[in-house]
Amino acid sequence: MADSAHPHQITGAEIVIRCLDQENVQYVFGYPGGAVLHIYDAIYKQDHFKHILVRHEQAAVHAADAFARATGEVGVALVTSGPGATNAITGIATAYMDSIPLVVISGQVPVPAIGLDAFQEVDMVGITRPCVKHNFLVKDVKDIASTIKKAFHIAKTGRPGPVVVDIPKDITAHKTEFIYPDTVEMRSYNPVTKGHSGQIKKAIKLLMEAKRPMVYTGGGVVLGDASEAMVKLVKALGVPVTNTLMGLGGYPSTDKQFVGMLGMHGTYEANMAMQECDVLLAVGARFDDRVIGNPNHFYSKDRTIIHVDIDPSSISKRVKVHVPIVGEVKSVLAEMNELVAAEPPQPSAALKAWWAQIDAWRGKLCLSYDKSSSLIKPQYVIEKLWEVTKGEAYVTSDVGQHQMWAAQYYKFDKPRRWINSGGLGTMGVGLPYAMGCQFADPSAQVACVTGEGSIQMNIQELSTCKQYHLPIKIILLNNRYLGMVRQWQEFFYENRYSESYMDSLPDFVKLAESYGHVGMNIEKPADVEGALSDAFAMKDRLVFMNFITDQKENVFPMIEAGKGLSEMILSQNIDAEDL
Amino acid sequence: MRHIISLLMENEAGALSRVAGLFSARGYNIESLTVAPTEDPTLSRMTIVTSGSDSVIEQIIKQLNKLIDVVKVLDLNDGKYIERELMLVKVKATGAFREEMKRMCDIFRGRIIDVADGTFTIELTGSGHKLDAFLEGLGQTAILETVRTGASGIGRGDRILKV
Numbered sequence: 001m002a003d004s005a006h007p008h009q010i011t012g013a014e015i016v017i018r019c020l021d022q023e024n025v026q027y028v029f030g031y032p033g034g035a036v037l038h039i040y041d042a043i044y045k046q047d048h049f050k051h052i053l054v055r056h057e058q059a060a061v062h063a064a065d066a067f068a069r070a071t072g073e074v075g076v077a078l079v080t081s082g083p084g085a086t087n088a089i090t091g092i093a094t095a096y097m098d099s100i101p102l103v104v105i106s107g108q109v110p111v112p113a114i115g116l117d118a119f120q121e122v123d124m125v126g127i128t129r130p131c132v133k134h135n136f137l138v139k140d141v142k143d144i145a146s147t148i149k150k151a152f153h154i155a156k157t158g159r160p161g162p163v164v165v166d167i168p169k170d171i172t173a174h175k176t177e178f179i180y181p182d183t184v185e186m187r188s189y190n191p192v193t194k195g196h197s198g199q200i201k202k203a204i205k206l207l208m209e210a211k212r213p214m215v216y217t218g219g220g221v222v223l224g225d226a227s228e229a230m231v232k233l234v235k236a237l238g239v240p241v242t243n244t245l246m247g248l249g250g251y252p253s254t255d256k257q258f259v260g261m262l263g264m265h266g267t268y269e270a271n272m273a274m275q276e277c278d279v280l281l282a283v284g285a286r287f288d289d290r291v292i293g294n295p296n297h298f299y300s301k302d303r304t305i306i307h308v309d310i311d312p313s314s315i316s317k318r319v320k321v322h323v324p325i326v327g328e329v330k331s332v333l334a335e336m337n338e339l340v341a342a343e344p345p346q347p348s349a350a351l352k353a354w355w356a357q358i359d360a361w362r363g364k365l366c367l368s369y370d371k372s373s374s375l376i377k378p379q380y381v382i383e384k385l386w387e388v389t390k391g392e393a394y395v396t397s398d399v400g401q402h403q404m405w406a407a408q409y410y411k412f413d414k415p416r417r418w419i420n421s422g423g424l425g426t427m428g429v430g431l432p433y434a435m436g437c438q439f440a441d442p443s444a445q446v447a448c449v450t451g452e453g454s455i456q457m458n459i460q461e462l463s464t465c466k467q468y469h470l471p472i473k474i475i476l477l478n479n480r481y482l483g484m485v486r487q488w489q490e491f492f493y494e495n496r497y498s499e500s501y502m503d504s505l506p507d508f509v510k511l512a513e514s515y516g517h518v519g520m521n522i523e524k525p526a527d528v529e530g531a532l533s534d535a536f537a538m539k540d541r542l543v544f545m546n547f548i549t550d551q552k553e554n555v556f557p558m559i560e561a562g563k564g565l566s567e568m569i570l571s572q573n574i575d576a577e578d579l
Numbered sequence: 580m581r582h583i584i585s586l587l588m589e590n591e592a593g594a595l596s597r598v599a600g601l602f603s604a605r606g607y608n609i610e611s612l613t614v615a616p617t618e619d620p621t622l623s624r625m626t627i628v629t630s631g632s633d634s635v636i637e638q639i640i641k642q643l644n645k646l647i648d649v650v651k652v653l654d655l656n657d658g659k660y661i662e663r664e665l666m667l668v669k670v671k672a673t674g675a676f677r678e679e680m681k682r683m684c685d686i687f688r689g690r691i692i693d694v695a696d697g698t699f700t701i702e703l704t705g706s707g708h709k710l711d712a713f714l715e716g717l718g719q720t721a722i723l724e725t726v727r728t729g730a731s732g733i734g735r736g737d738r739i740l741k742v
């Protein structure tokens with residue numbers, strides 16, 4: 001409120017609201033508490049954005065994160081000081097590992113109390129330093145607007161990431177004039193955009209002359225909105241393409257040039273092609289340990305690597321790169337497309353032979369599983385989910401076997417539809433991620449594929465879903481085990497299932513009903529498809545689908561940690577003689 | 580290999596902890612780190628002495644550049660440079676030691692900056708090697724206390740690190 005002596009002065013709390021309005025924020029996911037009460041009071045009086053009250057701060061950050069993943073906009077979360085702030089950490093670290101643009105506003109104790117171990121004081125800037133792109137502690141009301149402006153700018157430009165703005169309570173009560181800067185000038189922060197043209201030419205020449213070319217794309221293509229340009233390039237070159245777990249949807253999975261996901265649980269053909277190619281174009285991906293396995297094994301074959309990434313520090317971090325190109329992937333790919341259009345590649349015998357090799361690898365049918373079982377196979381549920389939703393749903397997942405099955409069997413054709421925690425591998429993201437997606441696209445089908453371990457890590461959000469009428473479909477692949485842990489124990493610890501059995505599970509149907517939702521138990525393969533159709537037909541209800549699946553099913557193919565790309569373990573369904 | 584890295588960063592609260600945190604989080608070595616404001620009070624200049632393989636040093640430079648507060652980074656080892664370190668040493672100055680300390684100080688072109696009953700405090704600048712050699716020359720029994728600043732480095736000639 002402006003006071004009469006200073007007609008243009010408003011409180012810091014009101015400034016926060018005005019800043020968010022200036023940034024066209026539609027949703028703020030948050031949870032109130034002492035240090036942010038002035039801000040909540042200002043929220044009460046405004047109608048610029050909608051505040052979504054979650055049931056745990058971790059979920060607020062995850063939901064904001066998913067909103068960002070689904071829309072490409074900056075997600076916003078608001079938490080109080082102390083425990084509110086620490087509860088947000090897992091969410092922030094999760095977003096950081098996957099380069100998701102977020103602004104997290106945390107309350108702080110009043111400036112004079114900082115450092116005195118005040119009630120609900122934590123050093124938020126100190127705690128979050130290793131898991132944010134940047135963070136700020138605002139110590140003067142006059143700095144709120146310019147700091148929030150910078151926070152949004154930093155979060156969404158360059159390699160995106162979460163930015164924390166910590167605001168002491170007294171600062172939100174102080175008054176000043178509201179001036180929102182139009183632009184941000186920072187001498188220390190000027191991310192590159194365009195790639196080096198000479199390097200781009202060199203890359204295209206290498207790809208055109210390659211005998212066994214391969215394209216490997218990651219989350220950068222999705223986050224950089226470059227999937228259209230990516231498809232164009234891959235089509236024009238006629239080369240095989242694989243996506244990382246984070247990159248799924250960056251290239252349409254149903255296209256014949258797509259060889260599936262690569263990595264620890266990637267397809268046989270994708271991993272073999274990565275290992276055997278002679279020229280590799282990596283775009284917005286980072287050669288991490290779950291993707292190429294043991295780098296020494298990867299080096300055992302010679303190949304020329306071209307690496308396009310916005311972040312110079314991602315280049316030559318784990319794997320030595322021959323043609324580094326630092327720039328926005330969209331702009332670099334556009335330049336590549338121009339070069340290819342000017343001089344289209346000629347069909348080559350070598351490329352034909354390469355495709356024949358890839359088709360032979362494909363012939364292993366590495367994703368086949370036992371379809372005659374009387375138990376529900378988790379893979380089957382995902383295949384049916386894909387059919388029932390016509391491949392158009394937003395699919396979020398938690399972390400574990402179900403995540404890998406969702407990635408392997410749901411064929412994503414569009415970017416920003418597959419929402420999961422790739423880098424940090426955070427159990428508990430699934431439900432809040434589904435919330436963020438449903439807010440991002442209210443009329444869309446949103447499925448949360450989860451395990452009975454993971455879903456219980458943020459189960460309280462069923463209440464939030466009720467409050468905001470979010471018609472999410474929860475696909476619980478209930479194997480009564482922390483399945484991924486059990487799988488490792490089976491393979492590497494001689495079946496000693498230490499603490500991986502999930503005892504005393506709740507009755508999930510009753511649980512869902514008690515929150516006001518619909519619950520379903522599905523115990524027979526024959527019921528899977530019908531149940532999914534029924535659930536998705538309930539367009540305005542959250543349906544919690546408890547699929548009782550085969551307890552001992554494992555995820556294949558699998559590369560053991562520390563092994564190389566071509567050292568996959570395949571399902572027992574695939575004859576070893578075939579390999 | 581040992582590298583000496585110079586950087587300019589915004590002179591803001593917490594900027595130093597971002598650099599220190601980066602080194603510890605990623606397991607990089609720090610032999611020494613010095614920091615102080617420059618003639619432009621909004622900027623701090625830092626000199627970091629580290630060691631690692633070429634690829635580690637390349638990552639260190641990239642990761643430093645990635646810090647939002649860091650304005651410029653220069654690996655001094657990429658060209659010619661000078662480095663200096665300041666050391667203060669308190670030594671025994673009783674009896675025969677008194678003359679001996681004065682003589683050592685002259686040889687190494689140090690200065691005695693504090694004289695007390697039985698002690699001298701010597702100021703010495705130079706490369707780390709020179710300071711090491713001086714300490715060795717003094718011998719353990721003579722040394723009461725030492726304090727070293729860590730190296731500061733600057734490029735030779737027209738190699739200038741400025742915004």
Ligand SMILES: Cc1ncc(C[n+]2csc(CCOP(=O)(O)OP(=O)(O)O)c2C)c(N)n1
Nearest residue numbers: 400401402425427451452453454482483484
């Ligand atoms: C917060 C958190 N704690 C622990 C883990 C380690 N972890 C990875 S997968 C997994 C088991 C997940 O079990 P469940 O959710 O039931 O899924 P399933 O593997 O059975 O499909 C665990 C414990 C993790 N990723 N995240």
